[in-house]
Amino acid sequence: MLAATLVFIVLLCAGVFFRVPYAEMSPGPTVNTLGSADGEPVLQISGRPTYPTTGHLNMTTVRVTGADYRMNLFEAVYGWLTHDNVVVPHETLYPDGKTEEESTQENAEEFSQSQESAKVAALRELDIPVASRVVVAAVVKGAPAEDVLHAGDVIRAVDGTAVEEPGDVADLVVEREPGEKVVFTIVPADEAEAAEKARREPRTTEQVTVTTEAAEDDGRAVVGIQAGTDHTFPFTIDIHLADVGGPSAGLMFALGIVDKLTPGDLTGGEFVAGTGTIDEAGEVGPIGGIEMKLVGARNAGAEYFLTPSANCATAASDTPEGLTLVKVDTIEDATGALERIREGDTAELPACTTG
Template structure:
């Protein structure tokens, strides 16, 4: 065989071998891409996203779109060719697998966590919107979750209202951990609670639950990477009673990042006039009960998805501004917001055409 032919054959075989290796060898990466965007003022799958009963509502116009990110599943194993293609594709982002699924998180665990965060974001969106409108909302601290095989299992239950720990009144979720960690592991701690069933019955009857019980739990030692401390194996959260019904109907979405846009949609429906002035506005951001907007993941994918759907303005959490501004889609204005009040002020400027006053994102924040 001529040397030139042998060299070409060897090169071809080498190329085939490399291609096969690229297809067969998994790499520890996952992929993010733009997901669907949904107008919180409109319908989704034939039903209004926001349904409010028991209070006057008003006609809205324009778009207040929440945005999402598609991610590969926890058990998806990307190969080298797919990773290279993703790195070269402007509209996708390849990230370490552990970024999306830390510590070996399974698909089921991730879905459950996303569902819980989505549910909590809806509650906080309702509270933030009503507080901004001056409408009172009743709140209390509850047992959010009970860890399996922990000292609290079988003694406390999700939904129990925590009134006090060791006789000291609990006013916010952080108080629970603070009071428990005053103990040494092995010591007893006393929770004064309204059982979840009693609380549910009271809410149904529109009365205040008064039946409490004391529950004594022996603390154990924390097993996480932080400083060793006394724990009982629960997480505390907040529950609310609203003066009228606000339902958010949106399936197959998870995580906390739609909080801001839900809050603005609720505010718009409960106030005369249009917040958007008919403009197409999208955005993202977590929100807490006090209306503070927090950062989210996948901001670059969300701005791409919003612009592809026609958004002109994008409400951006302040802490995401620098990342988002590095590659802003053409025709999209990134508006920096830290609170729901900032977002409402920005919408006012957009409605009035005073866009020069908008606090825009830059690569510095």
């Protein structure tokens, strides 16, 4: 008895104090993109007529343990035995030794980009024109462009040649030899922002000169900026949702915008949840933590779940009872599926399979 008690105490202490290199994922909250969060509408549209909506178009989330948190052995075993949670290697959630702060910042940037892409995809789905422009997305610290070009500057031309896509900027810069000068025709970020808010054309452009340097990897001429695309919308669309990160809400934001901007009811009053990244062309991409999102959606009351096709096999292998998976590849697929749900024609819904 004494020996058994001592062994038990040793095992108990080991379970409590022995840390293992794992992290845990669990179902997070779901939010109706047609509704409110923290007393404020998730989607706020001004400058264009909107229409009443019913039902749910819920985006879904996953809770994860922090980067600095180290599970003990008991927590890991409990997580493995609990159906609704998933225990994964720590490096799966925080690769390359990322800190929690770095991960949070990256997630915030992805979330912001997903909102921008959702707006563009939704408006293009409705055949509403969206103007785009090439901008300075980031400036490398210590690079020749630092303090000369700034994030948000609109790039009109490089060495007098107009640019239409972000890739045009690099193509024109590398035509120079390292050490040569490149002239950028820009609209400064503050003027571009003021013009967008006032719904007018920018009043001023500037020409700034940057001396190129050799890239460390291949010696080509660079100035140390990352070019990107910014959009000018014909009216204001604001997305208000705090404490959420990552790109996986893009599809549901886009569908919420479409619903608010079109007469009628996209869901027919049904409870639909879903997930998926979305790009500006309306293509839906895969996400992580699909198992957790299915559980969270069903717990919230969802009956249908819009599922990126690349996640279908995993989702179909363990679907919560009462939840119907709907496979989607594009925003057009999603709106078509919602039409079938609205009309009660659910037998024709594209299904997820394990194959």
